Amino acid sequence: MAELRGQIKANEPMASHVSWRAGGPAARAFFPADLDDLAAFLGGMRHDEPLLLVGLGSNLLVRDGGFDGTAIFTHGALDTLRREPDGSFYAEAGVASPKLARFVGRQGCAEAEFLAGIPGTVGGALAMNAGCHGGETWRYVEKVLMLNRQGEKLLRGPDEFAVGYRHVGLKSATDEVFAAAWFRFPPGDAGLAQARMKELLERRVATQPLALPNAGSVFRNPPGDHAARLIEAAGLKGTQIEGAQVSEKHSNFIVNPDGVASASAIEMLIGRVQAEIRQKFGISLVREVRIVGAVGQGGERS
Numbered sequence: 001m002a003e004l005r006g007q008i009k010a011n012e013p014m015a016s017h018v019s020w021r022a023g024g025p026a027a028r029a030f031f032p033a034d035l036d037d038l039a040a041f042l043g044g045m046r047h048d049e050p051l052l053l054v055g056l057g058s059n060l061l062v063r064d065g066g067f068d069g070t071a072i073f074t075h076g077a078l079d080t081l082r083r084e085p086d087g088s089f090y091a092e093a094g095v096a097s098p099k100l101a102r103f104v105g106r107q108g109c110a111e112a113e114f115l116a117g118i119p120g121t122v123g124g125a126l127a128m129n130a131g132c133h134g135g136e137t138w139r140y141v142e143k144v145l146m147l148n149r150q151g152e153k154l155l156r157g158p159d160e161f162a163v164g165y166r167h168v169g170l171k172s173a174t175d176e177v178f179a180a181a182w183f184r185f186p187p188g189d190a191g192l193a194q195a196r197m198k199e200l201l202e203r204r205v206a207t208q209p210l211a212l213p214n215a216g217s218v219f220r221n222p223p224g225d226h227a228a229r230l231i232e233a234a235g236l237k238g239t240q241i242e243g244a245q246v247s248e249k250h251s252n253f254i255v256n257p258d259g260v261a262s263a264s265a266i267e268m269l270i271g272r273v274q275a276e277i278r279q280k281f282g283i284s285l286v287r288e289v290r291i292v293g294a295v296g297q298g299g300e301r302s
Contacts, residue, residue, distance in 0.1 A: 144161075
């Protein structure tokens with residue numbers, strides 16, 4: 001891979017790259033220079049190498065035993081964002097969702113404001129159909145650019161994906177990753193879009209523990225209910241395990257207030273919340289955050 005322009009590192013500490021500030025290292029890490037560089041890297045990899053795509057690390061926990069594969073960091077590399085001649089918006093996977101929201105608003109289009117409340121990248125938003133305040137990512141997707149493990153670029157339409165609530169999967173392949181997407185938003189007013197984004201961000205600051213290390217909403221909302229309401233009703237607000245805490249401000253957030261919680265402590269607290277909600281209400285909370293890697297010493301690979 002001598003022709004690569006990006007940087008390859010060994011034993012990269014993932015706690016530095018995830019918003020929980022916890023977890024073990026990735027055996028290998030690649031920081032591509034751009035989309036073509038990433039395609040070249042994928043084309044030269046072993047076909048069975050475990051891959052982990054990382055944007056802002058805002059929805060991810062790497063277990064203390066680390067990730068025995070290659071982590072690829074898209075933010076700051078896959079960062080092209082532009083308005084196309086046909087009026088659609090092209091955004092690569094490493095573009096921060098709030099940046100896309102601001103760009104769309106300035107271009108006089110509406111309904112992208114919800115993206116300002118998603119603390120991740122376009123790649124992550126595509127992978128989980130991220131949404132909030134009534135908006136969902138895939139409602140606005142016209143087509144996507146994928147990369148497969150051979151480094152080939154493939155254009156795909158929304159009909160080729162199974163899109164659900166906080167989950168998206170290709171119907172016909174499993175070895176592709178999101179590289180970019182084209183979005184279309186309806187016409188709007190730039191001033192109104194800016195005001196709406198300001199309102200949504202003020203609401204986030206008022207209701208979410210943004211000043212503390214967290215990974216956003218930990219659980220999906222069950223049908224007809226809210227995970228936060230169930231957790232609070234179960235008396236779990238403020239519950240702690242070894243430095244990890246159910247937020248006092250928003251009970252669907254788990255925070256690492258002193259930065260000392262291990263990935264294991266965070267995962268144990270997630271499991272405790274799930275167990276108590278199941279016991280008290282008969283409801284199984286589904287994780288929204290992604291957990292990967294191996295547990296600590298003596299543990300088994302997940």
